Amino acid sequence: MKTKAVKFLRYATILVFVLAIIRQITGASDLTSVGTASAALLLSVPIVLAGLGGLFSERSGVVNIGLEGMMVMGAWAGGMIGTKHGPWLGLLAAIVFGAVGALVHAIATITFGVDHVVSGVAINIIAMGLVRYLSTLLYKAGTWQGPSQSPDVNSIGTNSLPVLSGGNYFGWKSPDLLASLAEKHWFFISDLAAILRGITGDLSYVTVLAIAMVPLSLFVLWKTAFGLRLRSAGEAPIAAESLGVNVYAMKYAGVLISGGLAGLGGGFLAIVAANHYQENQVAGRGYIGLAALLFGNYRPGGIMMGAGLFGFADALQLRDSASVHALILLIVVVLAALVVRDIRKGKIVKAALTFAFAGLSLWYFMAVKELPGQLVTMTPYIATLLIMSLASQRLRMPAADGIPYRRGGLR
Amino acid sequence: MKKLKLSTVALAIAGPLAAAVVSITISSLAVLASHKSPIDAYKTMWDFGTTSGSLMQMLNTATPYYIAALAIAITFRAGLFNIGVEGQLRLGAIFGAYLGAKFILPPVLHIIAIMVIAMTIGGLWAAIAGYLKVKRGVSEVISTIMLNSLAGGLSSYLLANYFVDRTTNSNNMSTKTLPASGQFPDLMPLLNKFGVEDQPGGGVYGMLVFAIALGFVFWFVINRTRFGFELRASGSNPIAARFSGVNSKRMVFVAMALSGAVAGLAGLPAVLGETHAFNMGFRTGIGFSAIAVALLGRNNPLGMGISALLFGFLEVSSRSLELIDIAPETYVIMQGSILLSSVIAYEVVRRYKITLQSKELAKAVAE
Numbered sequence: 093m094k095t096k097a098v099k100f101l102r103y104a105t106i107l108v109f110v111l112a113i114i115r116q117i118t119g120a121s122d123l124t125s126v127g128t129a130s131a132a133l134l135l136s137v138p139i140v141l142a143g144l145g146g147l148f149s150e151r152s153g154v155v156n157i158g159l160e161g162m163m164v165m166g167a168w169a170g171g172m173i174g175t176k177h178g179p180w181l182g183l184l185a186a187i188v189f190g191a192v193g194a195l196v197h198a199i200a201t202i203t204f205g206v207d208h209v210v211s212g213v214a215i216n217i218i219a220m221g222l223v224r225y226l227s228t229l230l231y232k233a234g235t236w237q238g239p240s241q242s243p244d245v246n247s248i249g250t251n252s253l254p255v256l257s258g259g260n261y262f263g264w265k266s267p268d269l270l271a272s273l274a275e276k277h278w279f280f281i282s283d284l285a286a287i288l289r290g291i292t293g294d295l296s297y298v299t300v301l302a303i304a305m306v307p308l309s310l311f312v313l314w315k316t317a318f319g320l321r322l323r324s325a326g327e328a329p330i331a332a333e334s335l336g337v338n339v340y341a342m343k344y345a346g347v348l349i350s351g352g353l354a355g356l357g358g359g360f361l362a363i364v365a366a367n368h369y370q371e372n373q374v375a376g377r378g379y380i381g382l383a384a385l386l387f388g389n390y391r392p393g394g395i396m397m398g399a400g401l402f403g404f405a406d407a408l409q410l411r412d413s414a415s416v417h418a419l420i421l422l423i424v425v426v427l428a429a430l431v432v433r434d435i436r437k438g439k440i441v442k443a444a445l446t447f448a449f450a451g452l453s454l455w456y457f458m459a460v461k462e463l464p465g466q467l468v469t470m471t472p473y474i475a476t477l478l479i480m481s482l483a484s485q486r487l488r489m490p491a492a493d494g495i496p497y498r499r500g501g502l503r
Numbered sequence: 504m505k506k507l508k509l510s511t512v513a514l515a516i517a518g519p520l521a522a523a524v525v526s527i528t529i530s531s532l533a534v535l536a537s538h539k540s541p542i543d544a545y546k547t548m549w550d551f552g553t554t555s556g557s558l559m560q561m562l563n564t565a566t567p568y569y570i571a572a573l574a575i576a577i578t579f580r581a582g583l584f585n586i587g588v589e590g591q592l593r594l595g596a597i598f599g600a601y602l603g604a605k606f607i608l609p610p611v612l613h614i615i616a617i618m619v620i621a622m623t624i625g626g627l628w629a630a631i632a633g634y635l636k637v638k639r640g641v642s643e644v645i646s647t648i649m650l651n652s653l654a655g656g657l658s659s660y661l662l663a664n665y666f667v668d669r670t671t672n673s674n675n676m677s678t679k680t681l682p683a684s685g686q687f688p689d690l691m692p693l694l695n696k697f698g699v700e701d702q703p704g705g706g707v708y709g710m711l712v713f714a715i716a717l718g719f720v721f722w723f724v725i726n727r728t729r730f731g732f733e734l735r736a737s738g739s740n741p742i743a744a745r746f747s748g749v750n751s752k753r754m755v756f757v758a759m760a761l762s763g764a765v766a767g768l769a770g771l772p773a774v775l776g777e778t779h780a781f782n783m784g785f786r787t788g789i790g791f792s793a794i795a796v797a798l799l800g801r802n803n804p805l806g807m808g809i810s811a812l813l814f815g816f817l818e819v820s821s822r823s824l825e826l827i828d829i830a831p832e833t834y835v836i837m838q839g840s841i842l843l844s845s846v847i848a849y850e851v852v853r854r855y856k857i858t859l860q861s862k863e864l865a866k867a868v869a870e
Contacts, residue, residue, distance in 0.1 A: 204850050206850045217795055217842065
């Protein structure tokens with residue numbers, strides 16, 4: 093466990109170092125700014141929550157494509173209840189609505205044995221239609237501004253890490269060491285400080301809560317009897333049943349927790365990341381959460397890393413298109429590293445192909461000054477595809493994941 | 504044995520019947536939620552939906568659904584899931600419309616050329632997902648969803664920067680209008696001969712006939728050819744298929760590309776038959792509704808045809824709900840509840856059949 097943490101720190105440092113070099117070359121100062129880092133954190137939270145949602149469901153053996161729909165339900169409920177009864181109740185409503193969507197998925201897949209992907213896709217279609225219908229009702233009743241947008245929700249407070257990133261603690265104003273370090277414009281050190289300041293400063297309480305879900309999930313799934321039983325339902329349901337585990341109950345629990353987490357992710361989008369619900373707010377983040385789950389190889393820590401990458405790509409896209417342009421250079425660097433690796437392994441053809449692709453990217457980087465807006469919005473999806481294609485072969489999914497289970501062995 | 508047959512027939516009716524009851528109940532509750540009478544709602548929908556103008560629109564709505572559903576069914580039969588139809592049909596339509604307006608060919612050949620372009624683009628786009636699945640082990644469900652988002656961004660980028668027709672000054676960005684040889688003739692003149700009168704804003708896409716023909720081709724290829732057999736085999740039992748000499752990786756790739764090629768056609772009914780160009784108003788969501796159509800129709804060409812018509816009917820007829828002050832979006836609830844209850848009903852019936860058969864078998868063995 094310790095070596096893993098060291099390895100992670102090493103990779104993170106290398107990444108920041110490369111980013112610092114690229115910032116120096118391209119002058120895209122937003123690449124490692126405080127604002128980008130904090131936006132990246134804000135945008136990774138919904139993906140982390142969706143990914144953890146997927147984790148609980150798939151560890152219990154139920155594939156959950158319906159995460160997207162559950163997030164949509166959560167975002168809608170967050171906006172609706174949040175405007176009326178305040179943000180905290182809004183988040184609670186988001187969890188409940190997500191869980192309701194999950195209940196439908198659970199009934200269809202566990203009780204009736206419908207194909208998991210089919211049911212999940214059906215739930216996504218239904219959720220999107222349902223919220224549109226309900227929004228129209230509220231709009232007609234005069235409580236909403238438009239059929240696709242809710243009124244504003246009050247903000248949930250924020251705070252910062254004491255000493256390092258400022259903040260207010262019981263009337264004591266803490267110094268903001270990292271921010272002053274970030275303003276020095278020292279190569280690498282200021283970059284690192286800015287990123288740390290971004291992810292430790294002005295945190296929403298919900299963000300802290302959501303990040304705490306990562307170690308909590310790890311604990312629940314791997315250190316408790318409940319977690320063991322839930323995982324056994326996803327690995328070997330027949331064996332688990334023979335040992336007295338109620339497999340149906342475990343699967344129901346997994347899917348309902350999954351829906352609650354996804355709903356919270358949706359509510360977070362509506363209440364914390366924005367301050368109102370808007371149609372298409374979720375925009376595929378449930379699916380990206382699923383991609384983070386696969387990237388993280390069905391482990392909470394991996395999910396967090398994956399979500400961080402996707403959140404970073406998303407943040408750059410939203411803040412500054414010059415940084416996305418600079419990101420192409422990052423792709424060139426990664427590809428160059430792959431070329432070196434392939435040559436060392438003796439795969440000359442593959443290395444040549446990768447080299448050609450790297451050259452093409454470099455040419456595009458030189459040829460184009462700024463990326464057009466329509467292409468910039470594609471960044472998170474391209475990042476997802478690229479990351480998935482580079483990192484998804486050594487997956488170890490739960491052995492009985494996606495297989496409808498029926499007590500007594502009949503199919 | 505006769506008794507079993509009787510119960511099979513009963514089951515075949517019971518499944519859809521139960522699904523219909525459940526979905527009507529849910530839809531009625533949705534209407535009741537807005538303090539209106541469901542009976543009024545259904546009556547208004549029926550009265551409006553059965554006028555000949557509405558029926559024509561129903562056919563026009565159902566045609567792209569049907570073609571896209573066929574595309575999805577190809578992957579379902581191969582044990583895959585192409586959720587990316589939305590993106591494939593969008594790219595197929597924009598490239599077909601843009602490149603199709605660049606040349607002039609004799610009437611029928613021109614349309615065929617546009618179709619080939621759309622199929623090629625759709626097929627290539629889907630082939631990315633096929634390649635990633637076979638070579639990199641990326642789940643096609645996730646990659647096709649990402650490719651959908653990419654196709655959306657890419658098509659609006661291409662339209663705004665390269666494909667837009669700058670000779671006309673209009674707020675609605677559009678590609679150049681297709682020459683007459685590239686326009687699919689409408690069915691209206693033919694219908695006039697059968698005594699159907701013109702309707703305001705009416706017309707029936709000529710590609711309806713093409714879609715029906717495509718349904719027959721689908722049935723024949725899937726059920727009556729060696730290729731179709733291998734496709735189904737690799738879908739229902741990949742291991743057995745491999746042992747009988749089917750290259751399952753190749754099958755995955757081919758099925759994805761073929762599905763994308765068919766999906767590329769699904770955007771054409773409107774482009775070739777109505778707008779004669781690709782513009783900003785191109786309908787979104789065809790690919791997602793088509794997933795529901797394919798699931799509801801159980802990947803069967805006839806079943807998908809019926810469900811495409813049903814979805815088209817609900818969508819068109821629900822517009823009348825505004826007259827009696829009910830949100831027209833009610834149709835989404837209806838479609839959704841029909842989809843979910845049918846999917847569950849199919850599964851319940853399938854399981855019940857197995858139980859029944861094993862009981863029959865036990866009885867027969869005991870005797």
